Amino acid sequence: xxxxxxxxxxxxxITPQQLLTHWQGHRALTRRVIEAFPEDKLSDYTIGGxxxxxxxxxELIDLAEGxxxxxxxxxxxxxxxxxxxxxxxxxxxxxxxxxxxxxxxxINLFFPQITEDNFQDSVLAFGQYEGTVISxxxxxxxxxxxHRGQSYVYLRSLGINPPFFWER
Amino acid sequence: xxxxxxxxxxxxxITPQQLLTHWQGHRALTRRVIEAFPEDKLSDYTIGGxxxxxxxxxELIDLAEGxxxxxxxxxxxxxxxxxxxxxxxxxxxxxxxxxxxxxxxxINLFFPQITEDNFQDSVLAFGQYEGTVISxxxxxxxxxxxHRGQSYVYLRSLGINPPFFWER
Numbered sequence: 001x002x003x004x005x006x007x008x009x010x011x012x013x014i015t016p017q018q019l020l021t022h023w024q025g026h027r028a029l030t031r032r033v034i035e036a037f038p039e040d041k042l043s044d045y046t047i048g049g050x051x052x053x054x055x056x057x058x059e060l061i062d063l064a065e066g067x068x069x070x071x072x073x074x075x076x077x078x079x080x081x082x083x084x085x086x087x088x089x090x091x092x093x094x095x096x097x098x099x100x101x102x103x104x105x106x107i108n109l110f111f112p113q114i115t116e117d118n119f120q121d122s123v124l125a126f127g128q129y130e131g132t133v134i135s136x137x138x139x140x141x142x143x144x145x146x147h148r149g150q151s152y153v154y155l156r157s158l159g160i161n162p163p164f165f166w167e168r
Numbered sequence: 169x170x171x172x173x174x175x176x177x178x179x180x181x182i183t184p185q186q187l188l189t190h191w192q193g194h195r196a197l198t199r200r201v202i203e204a205f206p207e208d209k210l211s212d213y214t215i216g217g218x219x220x221x222x223x224x225x226x227e228l229i230d231l232a233e234g235x236x237x238x239x240x241x242x243x244x245x246x247x248x249x250x251x252x253x254x255x256x257x258x259x260x261x262x263x264x265x266x267x268x269x270x271x272x273x274x275i276n277l278f279f280p281q282i283t284e285d286n287f288q289d290s291v292l293a294f295g296q297y298e299g300t301v302i303s304x305x306x307x308x309x310x311x312x313x314x315h316r317g318q319s320y321v322y323l324r325s326l327g328i329n330p331p332f333f334w335e336r
Contacts (some may be wrong), residue, residue, distance in 0.1 A: 011284050011285045011287075011288070012180060012181060012188055012287070012288070013180060013181065013182050013183065013184055013284065013287045014181050014182060014287065014300060014302050014306075015181065016181055019181060019232040020303070022306060026310075032253055046321075046325025047215070047321050047324060047325050048321060048326070048327070049324060050321065050324050094251055115183065115260050116179050117179045119179075119180070119181045119182065120179070120180070134181060134182050134186070138182075138190060138308050139334075141310075142194075142309075142313055143333070145310055145313040145314055145317065146314075146316070146317040146320075146333055147317065148314070148317065149313065149314040149315065149316065149317025149318045149320075150317045150318065150320060150321050152314075152317075152318060153216060153218065153318050153321040153322075154321075155216075156215060156216025156217060157216040158216070158217050159216070166307075166312070
């Protein structure tokens, strides 16, 4: 039994711990992008009619915070409760970073409650998105990556060098 | 034995086939971004001194093409061989899409040669990047996502609506 479990672990495509580390590596990079972003451009700088940086980050905070708790516990908060997009979220860079760190801790707390047997389970995330647990986690990571990539263009267009993408 | 294999498969965080589908889903989205990009802006449009769109896509083609073959076979081509970045790659949108489709097929051919037991193996990708097979595949996907996110800003700034991010 012990041996079987070891075998299962070793031939995993990715282990839960590796996936958590991968996610938190992305979040550490996004945190550096928040740090690099000029305070006075957080809310009013845009390209091509897109959301300002703070709107992108608010979405990432909401998805990660509501998402990891929902996946781990089945408790999905309503849009109003987790909705920084409704304007109740952090406004300054300091507040953004503090909230970011709070969510980082929350992920470290809730993620390990998702057991190896749960990743293929079907869920209705936020009461409306159908998929498996693993598909949701990948979506949260991908969505962060997508919007962070956009933030890199914002930074470059402001003459600021973003952090290296490959450093996590 | 049959039962054990089934069990291993079912409690995987993600299966090889799911990871392949995930990657190809991202690639299908990037293909739609290539289709949406104006031909006359492929090579000369930039924001903040970044590479033009064709340069971003050339990198994605090189990484995916050289990467999947290297991971599956251990045969890493030199930078010159796989280097569209050196200027030997596709120039027009038609050529880009044709090359993209060629790489899609190549991934479908080589990816299944990476067995479940290989994802945790250490590799020196392209003869210079240390990591595991799974970390490399995630890097290829993340890097595509990152640059595609940047391409969304290019498109928006040109007044063009990009394809929906969540449609794969």
